[in-house]
Amino acid sequence: MIAEKLIFAISLTAIAMVFLIFLFVGREALPIFAGNISSAANQESQPIPVAEMDRLSPEQLRSYLNLTQTEFKEMDRETLQALMEVRVDAAKEDSTDRDALVNTVAWRYLIRPYQWTDYDKPVYVWQPVSKIHKYNIIPLVVGSLKTTLVALLFAVPVSLGAAIYVSQLARPTVKEWIKPAVEMLSAVPSVVLGAFAAIVLASALQSLFGLQYRLNAGLAGLALGISSIPIIFSIAEDALTSVPRSFTQGALALGASRWSAAWQIVVPAAIPGLFAAVVLGFGRCIGETMVVLIASGNAAALSASLLEPTRTITATIAAELGETVVGGHHYRMLFVLGTLLFVVTFLTNVVGDVVMHRLKNRLEGRS
């Protein structure tokens, strides 16, 4: 009995993990959601004078200067003194600077445009490592949607077409070759696809179309499309094969050709499954990291053009987390992005899951 209780307890791990992921990614982001953190450049009302350096404990000094443990250890006394002087000077300057008083991680600065002093109109800017930490997430969201749109425009027709062909029209021998091939494509690591896109595909497209930028949103989207073909294909194929054979046989007996049986009977019956395939493909594209990190050009500028470099949510986390101070506002902002990603993919997964479950129940006559 104890063993069986143990088996039951361990089988709850998957649930626990989904819960823990949300909890611990969200936990690091919580101060921003709750508004308990300020990223205003001028937030020390009183910078500590250099002369008082020795009154601080090393740990206090480290956090005052916003250094990581290793950075702090590598610095000698003079460097630390110089850094403190910079702080004092910066505070003098900042007190006259309107931007420096802005808490850039407040909600309205995250999602709405703001006119910074040097700009002539309100703008959306993601620029975390400048004197004023600008954290507007709109350029990143647009970057993610842009690449995902290109990816789906390419991958959805191809994958659905192939799924219909393989499940309905192909001879069994052909089928035995194509399914392992698609599995092989899914076994290609995304970092490899990214490298292939950034080096081989980028040069080919650039010389073909005379593009201004080698790495751009369109290229990243195309590579992303290739990486999402296997998932869209296999879910669509699963949905199409779960349509009972009697549907096809009935149509054929009534004089339909193979394709009209497929197009007029099987595809309409499997439509929810094809929809689920697209939804899950969307989730996969939004969450894919390495392909876009390598092939998108990584410029976090807001633009609608597909031929300019772009920056996605995932690539931003991957590129910037290594350089942040643990617990700082930049670090927490990246966890906010992670929470956003988790919520979006969680929703797409639930929708895809429910749709597929209902479809199968209905087709098996269990509903």
Place this chain on the structure above:
Amino acid sequence: MTRRFAKTRTDVAALFFTGLTGFSTLLILALLAVILTYLAWLGGGQISWRFIFGGTDADMFDTEKAGVFPMLIGTAARVFLMTLFVIPVGVITALYLTEYANPTSLLTRVIRSAVNNLAGVPSIVFGLFGVGFFISFIGGSLDSLTASPEPRWGKPALLWASLTLAVMTLPVVIVATEEALKSIAPGLREASLALGATRLETVLRIVLPNALPGILTGGILAVSRAAGEVAPILFTGAAYYLKDTPHSLTDQFMDLAYHVYVLSTQSPNVEQTRPILFGTVVVLLCLTFLLNLVAVLIRARIRRRLRSAH
């Protein structure tokens, strides 16, 4: 149903429809072929005995001397360690779902849904989870418990990277094991129970040994998936350059897939290091394809048995 299957439209439309879907299929095959041949052509020249088993003491950007051995060791270490965590948990979950759970109960449905969900969480979010949970929370707590003056556990390490990957590949192992468990003829279980064995004895002595090939498949697929992942290990353990291979669970490691990322974005001279990049890509691809091939072969055997069992 009043559908009409008009004969006159059929010929043109059928040709068009079959052609279009067939073309999509061909396009996927062609894409795969082009990518693989191109990569093999670009990187094949770099492959040599020295490239695979050397490189422990050479400049990693030097085309003549660079090797991937330290990265191979790092990748092997992290995926091996991962299997130690993910296989027991995955297999036990699959056992519960097929042998014990009531298939229509809400709890079973929630567990399955959680497994599907886990499979769809973006890999970079697993990376963040590794930082937030394993490194900050568990590592940080261990450090404060042992009162160590400098972080020993609360920093990127082999152990944390492996655990993060174990969470990520859990669905792979569960799904593969479940498939194997379902392929075991129900008569086998009934015979065992009829002879007086308890449920647990049946599971341990009859079901589990018969499911071994499936468990193996799950493990191999998980290893193959994990070996190619970079995003989850970016901040939980992989290192750009280290003099030594990892010696303990708290060491960082160099890694094959991470090295592909380094070479394609942070190389001091992209043109010059390109052969090393594609050489590394070829080694990584050979590794994942070989693993997948073995898994596919074992799974084909299981599916044949599944068909004869029902």
